[in-house]
Amino acid sequence: MVQANTIDNTPKKGFARTWLGKLYVQVIIGVIIGTMIGYFEPQLGVMLKPFGDVFIRAIKLIVTPIIFLTIVVGIATIGDMRKIANIGVKSLIYFEVASTIALLIGMFVANVWPVGRGINADPATLDAGAVSTYVTKGGEVTLVEFLINIIPNTFVAPFVSGEILPVLFVAVLFGLGLCKLGDRAKPFVGMLDTASHALFGMVNIIMRAAPLGAAGAMAFTIGKYGIGTLMSLGELVLAVYLVSVLFVIFILGGFLRLAGFNLFKVLSYFKDEILVVFAATSAETMIPRSMAKLEHLGVRKEVVGLVIPTGFSFNMDGTAIYMTMAVLFIAHATNIELSLAQQLTILFIMLFTSKGAAGVTGGGFIALAATMPAVGVLPVAGLALLIGVDRFMAEIRAATNLTSNIIATLVIGRWVGAVDNERAKAILDSGEMPESFVPKETGSLAPVRGMAQPVASA
Secondary structure, eight states: OOOOOOOOOOOOOOHHHHHHTSHHHHHHHHHHHHHHHHHHOHHHHHHTHHHHHHHHHHHHHHHHHHHHHHHHHHHHHHOOHHHHHHHHHHHHHHHHHHHHHHHHHHHHHHHHSOTTTTOOOOGGGSOGGGGHHHHHHHHTOOHHHHHHTTSOSSSSHHHHHTOHHHHHHHHHHHHHHHHHHGGGGHHHHHHHHHHHHHHHHHHHHHGGGHHHHHHHHHHHHHHHHHHHHHHHTHHHHHHHHHHHHHIIIIIIHHHHHHHTOOHHHHHHHTHHHHHHHHHHTOGGGGHHHHHHHHHHHTBOHHHHHHHHHHHHHHOOHHHHHHHHHHHHHHHHHTTOOOOHHHHHHHHHHHHHHTTTOOSSTTHHHHHHHHHHHHHOSSOGGGGGGTHHHHHHHHHHHHHHHHHHHHHHHHHHHHHTTOBOHHHHHHHHHHTOOOGGGSOGGGOSOOOOTTSOOOOOOO
16 A cells, blocks of 8 residues: 655754753763852752752662563563573573673783872771671671572562662562463463553653762762762772773674674663763663663563663672772782682672672772682771772773673573564664653654554555
8 A cells, every 4th residue: 555745844953952852961061060060169068969860769669560560571471481491591601601701801901000009098998897897797797698688588589678679589489370370361461561661651750860860879979979079989980891891892792793793782772771870870770771771672571670670799700890999909909918728708798799790870889899808818997998989980881780780681681582673773773762762742652763563455
């Protein structure tokens, strides 16, 4: 059926309005304004902290139900337990390989570039009380406790506490239970799928406040800790940022290339989420949007639902890089020479302590605090050297963790054959967003270029 040519009389938006309407541009502007407020008016900057906190809490409110529904619907839809097990096993293999590489690279760079040497800090003069809270929390993070805590005390407990892994555990069991019901579960699964779309609609509403949240978070960071603190330990911050960026470009980019994707197109497609996470220092805030965009790219729901939540406990590459570099920084700063055997022991311990580091501010620092007593060589009080700049490094940790899990989902999806390759490449080339992310005044999404469209019946 031949369609008649039509003339588009829709008024064109001005360039400035179109440009300012992009979320990542609004977030960048928010970050700049927040930085200026924090620098010139530190007290006002500290007072703006609630704006960032409210935004993070609003997003975290719906993270666990979205994860639960996505996993349940994905598993119930696929209906094949062998395929689900295949995804789980390959995900864990990928996570271990990627996080081990991150730890090794961080350790290698910290040896070649001995950041901290020359500080000559005396452990006896460091304020151990300043890190006592983190050490207490870190001491609770043991491998056995971590594994036991995956199983919640009640069905609703993980939803109340907002812990991702217990939600994942409950969702997988519930999804498998629906698989057993077969066709009888289809109406209920359809209802759950509709509910998940409603939750993604909530995400779209909350994201309108992202620039304000980013401004508040940056104003607090600069106002509270100051540019001077950043400058005093700037070499360590620079090293962590540089290694994290290079890790994403060369290691994760290499994994993506093997999977048939272009790194920079993927980063461009997820730039909104990465920028918001960087400003908010919380990777959890962008889990819902990242999951929606990955499904829009053509990654099957069950892969997205299993890989993303699991990755935020087992695939914290940004945290892994930070932990190895921070430990060796403390060693250099306190003039403690670590042998190769001691460093390999630290790396082995970090393979466990880095797991379950929360995707929120301070999670990486707590994981590091769990590592220090286990090492038994370095002074725990040495963590006090990092407190002033940890917030700045939390930004790159969160952004790297989110990026690594987005890439992991694409790579694992290709590995198990659960990605529509043509759709993914067409969307990455065109930059088409999911329909729920498009402002109402622009109308519905245009067909993705390069993709076959349904033909209307005559």
